[in-house]
Amino acid sequence: MSRIVAFLLVVLIAMATAIGVSFLLYRNELGRLRDAVSRGSLVANADIGPIEFADSGVGIPLLSIHGAGGGFDQGLALAANLVGGGGFRVIAPSRFGYLRTPVPKDTSLAAQGDAHASLLSELNIPKAVVVGVSAGARSAVELTLRHPDKVAALVLIVPALYSPTRPVAIEVNRGNKFAFWAVNAGGDFAWWAAESIAPSVLIRFVGVRPALVAAAPEAERIRVMTFIKNVEPLSLRFPGIKIDSAPELHELPLEEITAPTIIISARDDLFNTLPAAEFTAARIPGAKLVVYDTGGHLLVGREQEVRKAVRAFLAGAGVTP
Incomplete structure (x- = not known):
């Protein structure tokens, strides 16, 4: 009996040690990540309220609008993946409720579009290439519709936009x-x-x-x-994320968009963004649609192809670094 008790004590001690080590690793990692997102950004006191953003590089202004679960850091990474190299001044805001951008009273997509315009004005940027990824495509479209003079070209990647037939969704398992x-x-x-x-x-x-x-x-x-x-x-x-999880998506007057537009999606995107991408491309005059058979929502294995497609599109639109 004493051997069993001793064995159980050893097991309990080992489990407690493992849990303790895991918790310390977690605390250290979380501290590092909190420190990382506390640096590398600024907060603009725009007319609609505080907006956190990163400002990186020199060249043509590019507004990189992150998706759900993001922030300015994701916006910077996405811009690097999409355009690579230099020649762009990347402005990467944290949308409402992300990191140091507070949640305002009006969290609508229209208000988010206005916030992007306000940030550009605050930075004295008259016009920018606008990149909207996933849920970030929603406010990118609103910006383009509500402030067309500020958008030199529109790039929508795996856009979580409105579709009348098959809405963007994630499988339940x-x-x-x-x-x-x-x-x-x-x-x-x-x-x-x-x-x-x-x-x-x-x-x-x-x-x-x-x-x-x-x-x-x-x-x-x-x-x-x-x-x-x-x-x-x-x-x-x-x-x-809470704001992005309950969007009020409805059909927009996409035919009014005059900015050169490219939309990219994948058939195996588990968020089912392809129907929205096709619907949007069919209604924006002259929009270019690029669809990959594989890649998923993060366009895995397509980085070079996407970068080449975006660069070629921008060159065709007269926007070159």
Whole structure:
């Protein structure tokens, strides 16, 4: 009996030690991530209220509007992936509720579009290339409709926009229910733990088939996991995610958009952005639609093709670094 008790004590001590080590690792990692997002950005006192943003590079102004779970840091990374190299001055705002941009009384997509315009005016930027990714495409379109003079060209990537037939959505399964729970709880530890214990759950939650990532080159696997890791600190992005989770999507007068436009999506995007991309492209005069058979919501394995397509589009629109 004493041997059993001793064995159980050893097991309990080992478990407690493992939990303690894990918690210390989590605290250290969360502290590092909080420190990272506390640097590299500014806060503009725009006429509509404070707006956090990053301002990087020299050249043609490019407004990089992040998707759900993002912030200025995601906007910078997305711009680097899309255009690469130099020649652009990237302005990457944190949308309402993300990081240091507070939640205003009016969180509508129209208000978000006005916020982008206000930021550009505050920075004395008369016109910019506007890039909207995923949920960020919504306010990018509103900006283009409401302030057309400020948009030199419009780039919409895997756009989470309105579709009259097949709306953007994520499949409901056990893994996604867990991820939804973690997000809705603002659960930093749950998200952090899942990165190591069940990364495939988070990969699927961000709209990509895990098998696609597993078969991708190492650089792409690192890019995907870096994207997932940089959702942390989740608690600092949760107010914005909450706004993005309940959008009031409806048909917009897209035919009024005059800015040169390119829209890019993938057939296997688990968020089902292709119907919205097709609907939007059909209604914006002269819009170019690029569709990849594979790539998922993060366009895995398509980085070079996307960059080439965007660069060629901008050159055709007369916007070259």
